[in-house]
Amino acid sequence: MQPISQTNGKINLDPDNAEHGLAQLVLTVVELLRQIVERHALRRVEGGTLTDEQIENLGEALMNLEEKMEELKEIFGLDDEDLNIDLGPLGSLL
């Protein structure tokens, strides 16, 4: 598969290359959600309200999710920059 080389934060929806563009779009959204979940989990862990077991389970689940994301990025020939989006005043996602 051809990697999507663009790094300007734009989604490539070229008709001849639509599946790549779509994969990039879907993975960008998934990555955004994953980051939100991860940040939220980190806050809860730091908040000290979770049991050791809950922390352990949450940590493992997020680690697996991160690994899965890496695999998907590799399959679709995308790197971190391709999944980066500008969140306006909040800065960039990655």
Place this chain on the structure above:
Amino acid sequence: MEDLLYLYGLIPAEEGGQSLPDLKGFDGIGDIYTIPVGKITAIACNLDSEMYSEEMLKERINNDMEWLQEKAFHHHETVLKLSRIYTIVPLKFCTLYKNQDSLNTAVTTNEAKLISAFDLIKGNEEWNLKIYSDDKLLKKQVSENNPTIEAKKEEINQLSKGRQFFEKKKLDKLIESELEAEKNKISEKIHVGLKEYVLRGDVKKSWSNEVTGRKENMTWNGVYLVSKTKVEPFLEEIQRYEKYMKEDGWKFEATGPWPAYHFTSF
């Protein structure tokens, strides 16, 4: 209606005697010319007040990128050419006066300030130094050479898998902040080192990668007022930094001489 005056810059009256280069004005039709105002000479051009009304200019600046680019380039090029000939206090893009009376009043009111600005910039040049860093490379160095981070890594290895995940994320944050601190420390050291060669040095806001179009992050954006006789050693010093720091992911970009925008104001 009377024409407007578009102002490019102000020079000392004693330099106003030199012949002005043949340069077209803002509308591309009229020529630029000098207007003596006491001890100061203004360099300006006329603009049709109907064609270049405040509303029209605002509209063009906000909505016509092509026009803005062309005119901003014209302003910059004109001021740059003038700055090679005269000791000039450069004016901001689109500085307009209603008529010569309002220009006279503005110049006269600021005469003392302008004369001290001429004294400051005469025989000196404004240079800009942008320092870029390859953060991936630096991050690696920071995380490998920092004893606090090393110890933390050891500690994390002893933890269970789930805990490790969270601790690694926290460590990443720590490395990021250490990296920023390290980058600032190094850049500041260079800035202080360069002060030996300059009359004044100021720090400006670094530009984002979107503006620079570069992969590396801009770590430092400094402006320096350098005596013409010190420009060469100043640039050589920057080259020396570049030579020693290149392999560690640092890049230096010195540009100039620029009109002294940062060391004068009107």
